[in-house]
Amino acid sequence: MHLHFYENATETVLLIFLIITFLQSGIDKIKDWKGNLSWLIGHFSKSPFKNSVPLLLGIITVVEMAAGILALIGLVHLLLFDHKDFALYAALVSCLALLMLFIGQRINKDYEGAKTIVIYLIPSVFLLFLLQ
Template identity: 55%
Template sequence: MSNITSILLLIFLAITFLQSGYDKLFYWKDNLSWLKGHFAKTPLKNQVPLALANILVLELISGILCVVGCIELLVSRGKVFGFYGAVFSCVTLLMLLFGQRLAKDYDGAKTIVIYFMPAIMAVYLLNWK
């Protein structure tokens, strides 16, 4: 289990993004309604459905890549899928951070930073040869 840290980080990211994607997919109207209010006073106010769809796709891609990355690490010690899962996770979190900062939701932005730390750690660990 030489890759246990990477595996645990990928599981963390997979749970985070697959659950969030599931929530957006199956509770689309509730999420859209809340986000329209959240971004009502920002330049994104007319782009909320498109932004939500974009984040949904990125979260699902991130989560799936992290799951495949875990399997790849366990089966062949390969790091390609896990690395891309971690990178997609970071990009997704940066987009969420940008939205929270734009909406002046600084507490929400702080929460995203907490998720960003393990994601960037995964990128670092999975980028080693």
């Protein structure tokens, strides 16, 4: 069986980056739900999101897990079959997750936190660009 690594080396590295980023983040949110929720309630206590933190945490957890799982499936399909559809879906969902986090930080006026999210958004957008 031929692995399509060399033909897709950049995409492969970026997908591994997304797998690590989103599966780690999603699993951490699931394993330490109470700790994450407690911190976020305090973080967003003076924002328009203050009454929606549990719902929004659930939504972002689902989106992050979806991004990580799609990236994993996309990596397998890319390496084994040279198919890019799932990798493209992973890039799109990753960008959606990061934009959700970004808008939360901007509305909360946490500009340093927003800048940090942009660091993750750049490789996600680059992957999206490569896959189109």
